[in-house]
Amino acid sequence: ETAVFQTPNYHVTQVGNEVSFNCKQTLGHDTMYWYKQDSKKLLKIMFSYNNKQLIVNETVPRRFSPQSSDKAHLNLRIKSVEPEDSAVYLCASSHRDWGYAEQFFGPGTRLTVL
């Protein structure tokens, strides 16, 4: 099956803990993204990697760090979570040669910070 996969589906944790989310795409794309969808359902891009290189880095707190081992994988680590980090984190991928334009999304990871 070709798609974008994310784990875990849900994660509940306490303030100050570290969390890590995983994303894998089997679409053969070379660019991957992390978006944050807040409680108001606004979707904002956080990071983008092309062939393991960071190409988009929006203004996000330094406790967020993306990690890419290869062009099919992009993880997101949050060092010390805060209550405002509660959100759905969406991973997406696209292909540079196609102009990036169409992005394919994973199902999301819902983070709840108590």
Next chain:
Amino acid sequence: GDSVTQTEGPVTVSESESLIINCTYSATSIAYPNLFWYVRYPGEGLQLLLKVITAGQKGSSRGFEATYNKETTSFHLQKASVQESDSAVYYCALGGYGNEKITFGAGTKLTIKP
């Protein structure tokens, strides 16, 4: 910066009635905007509904249509006769060829009454 404004939800429409969800955009950093409608059905991930990359063109999918109007900077989503299965959250989005970022509107939650 770039921005997308769409009909604020929630929107409720009776089955077989017509629908329009308004979308206007501002593309300050993109020379040739590409416009998208993404949809999230209940329990599913975000997926592309339709896209138009050339001003003046119309895109269509699953009975939905949207015309890219450069003069009015609009990309309204329309359907002549909605079905219960159209209940979902719809996002208007703006991107550009060679531009890694997609800017999303706030989303419009649509509920179709049987």
